[in-house]
Amino acid sequence: MDTLTRKSYELRRDIIEMIYNSAAGHVGGDLSVIDILTTLYFRVMNISPDNREDPNRDRFLLSKGHCTDALYCVLGEKGVYDKEDAIKNFSSFGSRFIGHPNTEVEGIEINSGSLGHGLSIGVGMALAAKMNKQTYRTYVVLGDGEMAEGSNYEGMMAAGHYKLDNLCATVDLNKLQISGTIEQVMNSGSLADKFRDFGWNVIEVSDGNDCGQLSQAYALAAAYRGKPTAVIAYTRKGKGISFMENQASWHHGVMTAGQYKQAVKELEEVLR
Numbered sequence: 001m002d003t004l005t006r007k008s009y010e011l012r013r014d015i016i017e018m019i020y021n022s023a024a025g026h027v028g029g030d031l032s033v034i035d036i037l038t039t040l041y042f043r044v045m046n047i048s049p050d051n052r053e054d055p056n057r058d059r060f061l062l063s064k065g066h067c068t069d070a071l072y073c074v075l076g077e078k079g080v081y082d083k084e085d086a087i088k089n090f091s092s093f094g095s096r097f098i099g100h101p102n103t104e105v106e107g108i109e110i111n112s113g114s115l116g117h118g119l120s121i122g123v124g125m126a127l128a129a130k131m132n133k134q135t136y137r138t139y140v141v142l143g144d145g146e147m148a149e150g151s152n153y154e155g156m157m158a159a160g161h162y163k164l165d166n167l168c169a170t171v172d173l174n175k176l177q178i179s180g181t182i183e184q185v186m187n188s189g190s191l192a193d194k195f196r197d198f199g200w201n202v203i204e205v206s207d208g209n210d211c212g213q214l215s216q217a218y219a220l221a222a223a224y225r226g227k228p229t230a231v232i233a234y235t236r237k238g239k240g241i242s243f244m245e246n247q248a249s250w251h252h253g254v255m256t257a258g259q260y261k262q263a264v265k266e267l268e269e270v271l272r
């Protein structure tokens with residue numbers, strides 16, 4: 001197993017611990033997005049504990065903010081703060097590790113979780129970089145259910161209009177949202193076609209839980225000039241835990257003690 005994949009499974013182990021301790025969080029979406037976060041934070045972006053104030057640090061925005069549990073584990077693993085603090089205190093009274101991203105947590109750039117805001121904020125950050133001749137890149141991660149929010153389409157249009165090739169949006173396309181399939185709840189049709197129509201370069205990643213495929217996509221995105229890039233990552237919700245995979249009910253399900261044991265066992269088998 002390569003180091004990035006191993007890291008994503010170690011982070012899955014942290015996520016399961018955090019979710020079980022707190023009996024809160026959004027485990028299905030965490031497990032679908034963790035390979036995207038691992039690839040971005042450990043291979044692609046120039047973000048480290050030492051450059052948090054650097055104006056040229058890359059910007060990362062988790063627009064599908066309900067999956068902040070995964071992001072807290074990643075930032076802890078990066079050494080931005082004590083990861084154990086986040087795992088033990090997630091969602092507990094008085095902790096800054098609340099259930100959606102907030103800027104009181106080191107390394108978090110924006111408050112998010114009300115879906116549909118991250119892309120437009122990212123457009124502003126990318127446009128500012130162009131105007132100020134700064135070299136940072138802006139990365140926004142969206143959910144496919146989140147794409148029902150109309151504000152995303154204004155963001156897409158503006159990014160295409162201003163040819164923001166320093167902006168990269170990733171859609172975690174797991175075909176599920178809070179209460180069912182995308183098709184049933186709000187059918188958005190082809191998101192790849194919609195991004196293309198708004199003037200984006202589109203890269204489709206057939207296995208969005210494969211860090212190798214994701215790394216290649218982000219390398220192509222960084223080299224592409226003249227258009228923003230959308231990485232459409234076909235993922236699996238609940239990826240890595242057999243009984244959670246592809247089940248809408250695990251959007252924010254809470255594990256029993258038996259399910260927790262089973263989840264840990266499955267991850268430890270992969271990591272052995």
Ligand SMILES: Cc1ncc(C[n+]2csc(CCOP(=O)(O)OP(=O)(O)O)c2C)c(N)n1
Binds near residue numbers: 030144145
């Ligand atoms: C504006 C807004 N409306 C509704 C919600 C409630 N909500 C939280 S998660 C979610 C579903 C999101 O689905 P998706 O983007 O596909 O996320 P994923 O499958 O990656 O968990 C909804 C509707 C919200 N957070 N914000």
Ligand SMILES: [Mg+2]
Binds near residue numbers: 143145172176177
């Ligand atoms: Mg989804």
